[in-house]
Amino acid sequence: MHQEKVCPNCDKWTSTSSSLCSYCGKELFEKERLTREALDAQxxxxxxxxxxxxxxxxxxxxxxxxxxxxxxxxxxxxxxxxxxxxxxxxx
Ligand SMILES: [Zn+2]
Incomplete structure (x- = not known):
């Protein structure tokens, strides 16, 4: 299944098949990862x-x-x- 997400860094639609933006290389799920890590740290x-x-x-x-x-x-x-x-x- 092909899914796209707006990159939080450059605001371009990029495929979520990679966890990194195909335009700027920024981590797409950084916010989700930090939230999960904060929960795990509790x-x-x-x-x-x-x-x-x-x-x-x-x-x-x-x-x-x-x-x-x-x-x-x-x-x-x-x-x-x-x-x-x-x-x-x-x-
Ligand atoms: Zn980007």
Missing amino acids: PDPFKMPLIKIYSKDGYLIVFGKRIIQFVQLVFFGIISLLIWIASLLPG
Whole structure:
């Protein structure tokens, strides 16, 4: 499929079969690439380690740690929701 895109540098229609403008050689998807890299650079809140529960922990300690894990999950959920809302806002 042949697709064309306006080069952000020289405003000429150029084929997207190459990632570089065939007129000026400028990267056509620089903005998209930078956006993707900025997203990749953000730490994933779900990769943050949850508090560990060990088998030697007492019943009350395990109970307390489960509450902390629950708070952590809710906290991460709120953060990811805020990131999601922020990504929907224009600008
Ligand atoms: Zn160009």
